[in-house]
Amino acid sequence: MAKQLPYPVMREIFTRFQASEAEPVGELEHTNAYTLVVAVALSAQATDKGVNKATRGLFAVADTPQKMLNLGLEAVTEHIKTIGLYRNKAKNVIKLSQMLVDDYGGEVPNSRAALQRLPGVGRKTANVVLNMWWGHPAQAVDTHIFRVGNRAGICPGKDVDAVERAIEDHVPVDFQQHAHHWLILHGRYICIARKPKCGACIINDLCQFEEKTT
Incomplete structure (x- = not known):
């Protein structure tokens, strides 16, 4: 488990996520x-x-x-x-x-x-x-967030509750609303469980993962 990244690095990470996709949305279809x-x-x-x-x-x-x-x-x-x-x-x-x-x-x-x-x-x-x-800044931690948070040092924790608290405590408040969507999508498509796509990762230089594929 990586150590918690410092605030300036956290801000840079989520600034990049926001620049990449300003309004991330969940992929489950619903009408109400x-x-x-x-x-x-x-x-x-x-x-x-x-x-x-x-x-x-x-x-x-x-x-x-x-x-x-x-x-x-x-x-x-x-x-x-x-x-x-x-x-x-x-x-x-x-x-x-x-x-x-x-x-x-x-x-x-x-x-x-x-x-x-x-x-x-x-x-x-x-x-x-x-x-x-x-629109509450609630953080839904799934397996993707748990993996990304611990690999990168964005929100490390031994269980999902600890990771949820780490997001709430360490992600800058202006990024809290979309934090869990950015992390889920990053884990689903880039920081995948096996052979993460580190070469395509926009936070590669800030991530603490020791087994990068590039």
């Missing part, structure tokens, strides 16, 4: 807060591409909690059967939809604690929704 919650919950141990393929048909007929309940468990299961752990995820979609109808008037709450009450919604999912839909 509810479909975002469902999509993110379904993305656990699955690719965004795979989730999008499954949810296009699902969201076309059920883009609200009540419509999802009307669709029913069997139909939801059929729609998402190409996604890993689909049976359990389908049950959670129905359960969270029922809770949204019963406890929140069919609306998605905008607090982390309330979101984490929903079946199948953990802290990472809650943070994605808070960030992408309501």
Whole structure:
């Protein structure tokens, strides 16, 4: 695990990320807060591409909690059967939809604690929704961010909670809103798990990774 990079280096890193893509966006397709919650919950141990393929048909007929309940468990299961752990995820979609109808008037709450009450919604999912839909500077740490943060020294930590705190503590505040998207995309396409594309990396000279491929 690399040591935490100093503030001036952190600022330069995120200045470069911002210059490369000023408004990064998540790759999960959604039309409202509810479909975002469902999509993110379904993305656990699955690719965004795979989730999008499954949810296009699902969201076309059920883009609200009540419509999802009307669709029913069997139909939801059929729609998402190409996604890993689909049976359990389908049950959670129905359960969270029922809770949204019963406890929140069919609306998605905008607090982390309330979101984490929903079946199948953990802290990472809650943070994605808070960030992408309501613009909160919440940091959703996935495997890509964990890898990039520890390799480069941007946000090192022994677990996802420590990495989340490192982002909040060390990324300059004016970059907090888009920090997790920049890091996810960098990990997904450049700083990949095997044979990272260091030659194409815009922060190569600032990164502490000792096993660079160039």
